[in-house]
Amino acid sequence: MSSLIALPSRTDAFSAYQPSKNAHTDFISAVDLGRGAGGSSKEGVKKIRLSVPIRATPTPTNELLQSLLNAIPSLLSGKPTERSYHTLSHTCHQLVLQPHTLGPTIYGRIYGRIKDELEESANGLVREWRGSIMSRQEGWLARFVNGWKVWEKRVNLLSAIFVYLDRVYSNPSTGIASIKDLSILTFRKLIWENEIIAEKTRSDLLAWASSERASEKVLDEQRPTIVSITDLSKLLDTFTESIAKPYIELTTEHYSSTAETHVSEVENDTMQPGKFVEWVLAKVIEERERAESTLSKDVADQVVKVVRKSAGEDLAPRVIRRALDEAMDLQNTEYLSKLYTFSTDVNSFGVLSQALEDHLEARLKTLLSDPANDPKMIDATLKMKRFTDGAISSLFSSAAENPAQKQTDQEEDKTAAKEISEKKRLRRNRQFELEESSRVGFKKGLGSRQNAPAEWIAKHLDLAMRRGPSLSDSGFNAHLDEIIALIGFTKDKDVFKAFYSTQLAKRLLLGRSASDDMERNMIAKLQKEMGEEFTSGDIMMKDLTLSETLVKSYQSAQAKEPETYKDAGNFTANVLTESAWPAYPLLKDGWNFTLPPNLQSSVDLFTSWYSTQHKNRQLSWRFQLSTVTLTSRVGKDKYEIGVSLFQAVVLLLFNEEDTLDFKSIQSRTGIETQELIRTLQSLALGRKGTRVLLKKPPGKEVNPTDIFAWNKGFTSERIKFKINGIQQDMSAEESRKTNEQIHIDRVSVLEATIVRIMKGKKKLSLQSLIDNVVSDVVKRFPPDVKEIKKRVESLIEREFLMRDEEERGVLHYLA
Template structure:
């Protein structure tokens, strides 16, 4: 038959057992079969007979009760009991059941003895505290462990008391619960003991914060104290709350001191280092609380650090830290700043700071005209850095890590991804807004220098790969989108594109077409003039081939035509190149003039209703030259340079005035031409100037450099003003102003023609919204245009309501 009770193979219930003097009476003594026992076999059955001593009659209940009660102090003091634990447990069982029902008496005695034992510990421990003995927390832990061990033994012996009397059904605390309550009320809540315990725990946390490391020898004791406080149900008020209050005070004070150092730039503490310090403190505090207290305290103390050292000083730290990270272009520092701002719930401050930083940085860069040549390079460098920095913050790898970590909670994963996307969009939008405000702080200049930067890039072409060059072009287009003066960019871009195409300065026609397509896609159809320019050159190439075939067929008629090519351009699609008027009396040499005349005559036979208007300032010539007895050279020059050099076929020396009179070139243009021929790079100085000097004066004399030599047989002599001159820039800006006036008037007339009748304010609003994509309209200028149109009788004011305008058909 199987046993009704399954006993455990191992138990600690009686680990504190100490045998009593009468323990032998608790066991049944078997009679030695050799001394009185007998056995016999009958029918195969073995019989065993035991002679047992007859026990005396059971003691009366009062005696049993006194024996039981007298054992309680011994158990609580750790001394041996008079009776065995088995006998005591059996006695308790008998007395708490019917008919005795002495449970209340036994329970009351246990309660009194627990309090006496606790009071004894209090007296002992108060004395050690008052004596300022070392190692208080360790002594408390040891005392608790002894108390708990003895109470466990007491609870095991009086187990039937808990089952019958002190149980939840009767609403009476068990022996363990009673012991915990007693320890809490008598010992733990003792003012001196509690204050000492709290002081020691807080002192440990302060010491670890000061040394910025873990006190490994103390931490196990702190863990035990935390466990005791939780068992006593006093952890929150005795440990947790004081710990959080101290952490709050510490980090509030420390943060204020460090922020003042940052603001005062003292001790070399930077805002970026402060951010790093806060993140380190978050990790440090969380690790300490997780290891020694619990997860809830860790969460609270992390919130304290982020609030006191982060959120409360965010406005004083984030902008400075961002400036430092951006100026040093430190990706890691920016990443820490992003983590810091999101952790302390101050991400909007970071967004605003980024926008303000970019705006102020660009304002400082473009406000000084001395920085104009470096303006776009600096702007692009800044944009590349911030674009890469934002991209690094939101790399897909980070999102995959989040998804892997939280794949069990898909809703949380989706929410995190959404939050990250929103944050990335906010930073990108702040970047765009900052660039727009910064580039918009100075009128016209950024758009002009973007066009000049693009011109330089298109001349040089790709230095590494086509993909990188295309990326660079995309960056330039992005800058164009940030500027308000898109018409300024268009004007300068068209002018420089024309120069590149006509003078053969472009690195690649395919790249030019690619750029035109990009501009049309991003900026609109107003950039279609670039297509027309490219088509004009293609048509001109075909035209020249036709002309050259006619020359070959009719060689005698075109014997003076020379190796001549011409680009026939659509005037409306190209920049308005002026005719040579004021200060010019330009005269082509006879051989060049005959080439022009023959082509003009032939072209008139092909297109009778068209008239050619020559722009000699865009012409180039290839000359064959010999200097003394040196070899022949092929020199690429401008038409004005060629006209000057051809004079030296007749004369070896000429002064400035003679050259001017013979060529008819305007004075300033002649000065630039002579500078390029006599004062350019050393290997291109085909003329000599007397007296020497960097400036060309009317009294200077120029001579053919007979001793000139060059390592290259073919070379070019670039003009001194290879890029757009200041005068050209000024004229372009003047033309832009004129064009804006025309655009405003055309827009006003178009709107009024559609509306017929409109108030002045609504007309201004409509005009602004219509032209703002091309340039920032000035309301005062719009009102001037309205007045001008009224004077010219395109519009009229309402006779009764002066603020109302009518369109006059």
């Protein structure tokens, strides 16, 4: 039977085998597995003889110790040792683990020798490196790092060979430092803290930072060296003092001077404020990346604080307002977004908020200060408000939030959730603060000029209500809301009310409103925002509805009695409640107005019929609001022309005469001179396709010597058209009269308020009365204290009030 495993006749596979002291030779025989250890060998089984060398006599301990001591200088100098590293390590193992009484001697001599050799090696490096520094050789940091790496490699080898020694003797109880710790302490004390080496290392590292900042580029070839220097300083536990602190000081100095230079350029208009903001934001990112990649995250955080403080917070008052002006004037939302980020990063959000308020106030003051800007005042203000509102909204929109933040909301623990909630609360507060600054800015700006903004808001609203929605109802409603917001910013709400009421009446009476439903919607909006003072609009709408019913009744009467009303014509009238509508004056000074017989008969018949329906009411006609539809034949063409009553009266004269001079027209119609001039201008000098009269001599002005003739060659592309009057929607005279009436109304309101307060209090000091009056009427208009005092004096003269005989500053109410 052949063997299962073929073995060689001789082998040193068992050379590590240690036999007992009495055994010199071991014999291994194959045993018959079936018969057990005591059985005889079977035929065919091979016998193997192993020769084991006799164990040598152990080397004395002192010799082993000396061999280790002799190897230390070679290991630290990088020279070959007499014995292999394995043998040295095994020797160290033997010395540490074999039982003897030389323990203190062993670790004392070895550690002492290692310490001496480490110091010798370090001193050698110091001599070498100081020489290179003194000779001003380039590449110091790289040479220093390479020297450290060689030192570290050799120390690591030494530490690995003497690892058993460190494990046994180096521990806190013995107070003995490990070889690695000893090498670090030695390198720090003799090399790193050497004055010349430390200064050179620090200066070259800071020079690298300055070089990157100056070139605004990443010096890739130098950064690995800087990282190694940083790692070494952290290993030596000197990072903060030797690297971080000087680096931060350099950063502070750099940005204090550089930022001041740039701000001076901004103030001298040689650098755009927005570019400065971008520069600071870019430098924050740049400095964070540089510090994080080469130093540490903590240093990066400190450096970012330095940049934001030196280049941001300290200079924010000199930059933010200019940057905001630039962004708002250019309507650049990107600039505003960067400015917002800048202000929050540099802890100057309050400066931004105040700057927004001041900017809006200043821009509106400039706009309102020049009366030439009045026609475009409201359009420009609304444009500014739309951009401001949109910009603020975009700063805090959900899309602007960090997408990773939403995931954090779900994944972080309760502490993180609290922080996120606090950040959201802070964002909401900031948004509210900017919105409030916007409101205050618009309010101050529009309040810089009395009456005019409210008047022009009403005119702008009038134009919008005539045009109606251009695109969609929702867009038109949004525009109306914008106008209402502007009304809320004005102090003179009574001015707006007066002009709005006048223009609303014109739109309703002359049929110039785009939609009655939109008018009702606007009235409801004004009542909601401004109070019940705007109920007159409701009354106007109801009056018109009642007038329609009245006209239908009149038409029914005409149908029942055609003979009685044969001269009534197609006549309609709006019968209005005088107290609810603006006070339209009667035609008095300069007027001797006479209606043509056919038109006068229509008026007389309606007046007669109305008196039978309402015996206790009297009609008072306002002809300046009347309109007429005329049918005209020019040659073979027939036209239907919509004109004012005054235009109709003038045109009807040309049924009898082909030509008439200005004075003849005035004497026959009785129209006031200025109104007649405007009427003739509209008929002879209006837009093309509406000039039904000819003027001699030609010219843009109408003079008392001009002659007018019927335009027999008149043609128009439209069969039905309207001839508009040559006047603004509200003439300067009407505006003046409205403002005069507002002043009169304010006097009445002040007197009524004073009497009402004194009637309730009976006795009150003058100052308390003034305070009460101001708080009461300020929602309607800004009261003038001097005017209040005048009203008080007037009421005293009329014996509504009297002064106290003993205290002249106290008033009494006289029942």
